[in-house]
Amino acid sequence: MIDLTVNEEIRQKSIELARRRGIIIPTFRQMADPEQIPQPIKQRLRQVGLWEVNPLNLFRITWKNEPVEQGGLFNGVNVWEIPPALTGVKARLFALIGKWFPTGAHKVGATFGCLVPRLVTGQFDPTSQKAVWPSTGNFCRGGAYNSALLGCDSIAILPEGMSRERFEWLKTLAGEVIATPGSESNVKEIYDKCWELRRTRNDVVIFNQFEEFGNYLWHY
Structure with a gap:
């Protein structure tokens, strides 16, 4: 399991740094379900590129990014269904696409x-x-x-x-x-x-x- 022991003195340094830089850290829940992301943050993301070095892009660390390079928000999971003509099997096979993460990789x-x-x-x-x-x-x-x-x-x-x-x-x-x-x-x-x-x-x-x-x- 992840060690969640708190060092309050150092934790306060992180809080102060985040406050000075305007950093808001998303939750795992928001990454799994971008519908949970506050609307003001979504509005600001409209002005931010996918690979831009901007703390707002922390909210784009999700499989559900809109597949655009600038100003995108969120939709369903980015996947590609591999056709049976390539796989040779009847089962439906899907590949998750990491391209639409910041850095282009999950x-x-x-x-x-x-x-x-x-x-x-x-x-x-x-x-x-x-x-x-x-x-x-x-x-x-x-x-x-x-x-x-x-x-x-x-x-x-x-x-x-x-x-x-x-x-x-x-x-x-x-x-x-x-x-x-x-x-x-x-x-x-x-x-x-x-x-x-x-x-x-x-x-x-x-x-x-x-x-x-x-x-x-x-x-x-």
């Missing part, structure tokens, strides 16, 4: 599920700690994006063989971008770097998607 939700419980309980100090996001791709991107929306410093760790566009995009959001040896399959090297950071720095919190229960909770 892992922005998984990283929200990891970081936000730490923020609201005071287990992560946004004034002194850095959120470390190790992955070969979209978990790292989602973590850097959420950190930027929530006013947190971040460190992105990914293999050096990933695309140049991915590195360039991350450099606009993450405070640090660390390239590790290898490419898509070189996961061990990513976590070797995490262990190095743990040993040598006291200002990092590593969000390992394979051990963070918030990752699984958000997917559920």
